[in-house]
Amino acid sequence: MPDGSISDVMEKPKSRRNRPRAEDRIRIACRRCNSKKVKCDAAPGVPCSGCQIAQVDCTLIDSKRGRTFYAGDSFSLTYAIHDVLAPFLSERLNYQKRLHFPIADGFDPSDIGRENIVNGQVTLLRERNILHRLSPDALEKMLDVYFRWFHLAFPVVSQQNFLQKCLRNQMSLLVLNALLLVAATICDPADIALTGCESRQHARAVFYAQAKALYDADLDPDKVNNVTAVFLMSFWWSGSNDEKDSWHWLGIAVSLAQSLGMHRSTAKSHMSDEKSKLWRRIWWCIRIRDTLTSGSIGRPQHISHMDCDVEMLESSDMANENLLGGEEEMYACQMARLSIIFSRVVSSRYAAVESASPSQKAQLESDLENFRLQVPAVLQYKGVHGETGRGLWSAMLLMAYNFGVILLYRPTSARGDTNASNFWGDRPKAMAAANEVTRVMEDILSSSLVRLCQIHTIPALFNSLSMHVFSLCTSGTIGRELAENRARTCMLGLTCLQESWPVSGWILKLFVDIIERLRQVNFFDLLEVPNYDTIDGRSY
DNA sequence: CATTCATGTCCAAAAGGCCG
DNA sequence: CGGCCTTTTGGACATGAATG
Incomplete structure (x- = not known):
């Protein structure tokens, strides 16, 4: 054996690569060589020897080098456009009447592939070293919290179906983690320990990281799962410089949902009744959240009313989700109705281009009033019951x-040109609303259910706070006294809310900072701003 | 300029096919 | 079934754009 000497064998584990001569590497290989992973010698205009022998067309691969493409940031968008939207559009031509077609269908839950998908998801998380699994007890508890306190406001999953899949270990880890993110946000402080995390924020971060990794890795072929998960991820917002905030994830949810055609009626798409209901629920949840988010952080709405013809959410759509009383059952439907009006308020008053006419304004006013009148009796506010949450x-x-x-x-502000500002403003009505919000918050605070508040409580409170500060600056002694108390209640509410929703904390802090600065400049001497920088979680 | 990272090439080992 | 040849595939390393 002339060659197989001992030294040869010893060499093997190290590097037995004889410097690949960079010279004979070709710039871009042809398709065939690329897929076969063999050396290619194609020159411009001349087919490579491999293809010549095989007598096939020698075409160079479609290289991505040299293109401006940053995969990380826009990954979600890339997915939405290339993977979902493109096939949708290309098939649209021969698809006139029916709006939804099989290509958009997710996997059947009973699919054989489901196990593999779950395993793939676990593997990815393990590789990234971020797999965090809950004990069966903890999982059950968190799911319970989710379905008891959140699900009815945003029924984006089918409870029965999901729980069954959990038992069979077939649920999407993507959806599960997004769901746990929400559960960790609103669960009882005592339950956090069950999850094995140090704090609520830690738990939130853990579940978010898992959901995001799974989403980015694009491991779940069920497109509806992706919509659901991304929607739930929009309840994440870590801080003011987090680019991937609620608005970001909502935008993706809207985009994915729209590319599936969720914004269109499913009436003519021969879809199963159950699926049709689920789609309708998901769509309305996204819409509700889109308008409320837009109204609170002042960014444009993603959804345009004109593009949608999904039927209004009815309580029958919520069917077979076990309901305790009428209140929960009606809530989402009422929110859906409200979101339509809300959306018009935002787009007509706060649009970049002013176009609303007095009659439109009057219409909005009466629509809002009528909305309140038609709210079913069970949902009319009669105080909060601390024990049951009723x-x-x-x-x-x-x-x-x-x-x-x-x-x-x-x-x-009355300072500017008065024409424009007086068109919309109606201080007494706005004040009355602010006072009502404050009163309700007071009830909630004394019921110790603050952590269960929906996220829109924050902008509602914050807007009320602004109104109170407004009257603080302009009222007489008694008015000031009242306004001061109300403002205090709002701040207390916002402070408590930050336990669940960190956004609340930093918005409040920003606000307090600004007021502090104004006081120093002596614009007006304001209320004593309590120091909310440090919160011990108990005694406010 | 150095570093980082996704993308791309192609070596070499494994797997597959065929024949006597 | 062993030897020889072809095809497939894992993965080391090169490359170049983006970023520090």
Whole structure:
């Protein structure tokens, strides 16, 4: 054996690569060589020897080098456009009547492939070293919290179906983690320990990281799962410089949903009744959240009313989700109705281009009033019951309603040109709404259910706070006293809310900082701003 | 300029096919 | 079934754009 000497064998584990001469490497290989992973010698205009022998067309691969493409940031968008939207559009031509076709269908839950998908998801998380699994007890507890306190406001998953899949270990880890992110946000402080995390924020971060990794890796072929998960991820917002905030994830949810055609009626698409209902619920949840988010952070709405013809959400759509009373059942439907009006308030009053006419304004006013009148009796606010949580849904609805009222009526500074500012502003109505929000918050605070508040409580409170500060600057002694107390209640509410929603904390801090600065400049001497920088979680 | 990272090439080992 | 040849595939390393 002339060659197989010992030294040869010893060499093997190290590097037995004889410097590949960079010279004979070709710039771009042809398709065939590329797929076969063999050396290619194609020159411009001349087929490579491999293809010549095989007598096939020698075409160079479509290289991505030299193109401006940053995969990380826009990954989600890339997915939405290339993977979902493109096939949708290309098939659209021969698809006139039916709006939804099989290509958009997700996997059947009973699919054989489901196990592999779950395994693939676990593998990815393990590789990234971020796999965090809950004990069966903890999982059950968190799911319970989710379905008891969140699901009815945003019924984006089918409870029965999901729980069954959990038992069979076939649920999408993507959806599960997004769901746990929400559960960790609103669960009882005592439950956090069950998850094995140090704090609520830690738990939130853990579940978010897992969901995001799974989403980015694009491991779940079920497109509806992706929509659902991304929607739930929009409840994540870590701080003011987090680019991937609620608005970002919502935008993706909207985009993915629209590319599936969720914004269109499914009536003519021969879809199963159950699926049709689920789609309708998901779509309305996205819409509700899109308008409320837009109204609170002042960015444009993703969804245009004109593009949608999904039937209004009805309580029958919520069917077979086990309901305790009428209140929960009606909540989402009422929010859906409100979101339509809310959306118009935002787009007509706060559009970049002013176009609303007095009659449109009057229409909005009467629509809001009528909305309140038609709210079913079970959802009319009659206080919050601390033990059972009864009344919380009514409270949330009332908050959202008043949030809309404030947005519609809040007066603008009288300094500027008065024409434009007086057109919309109606201070007494805005004040009344702010006071009502404050009263409701007071009830919630004394019921110790703050952590269960929906996220729109924050902008509602914050807007009320602004109104109180407004009257603080302009009222007489008694008015000031009242306004001061109300402002304090709002701040207390916002402070408590930050336990669940960190956004609340930093918005409040920003606000307090600004007021501090104004005081120093002696614009007006304001209320004592309590120091909320450090919160011990108990005694406020 | 150095570093980082996704993308691309192609070596070499494994797997597959065929024949006597 | 062993030897020889072809095809497939894992993965080391090169490359170049983006970024520090």
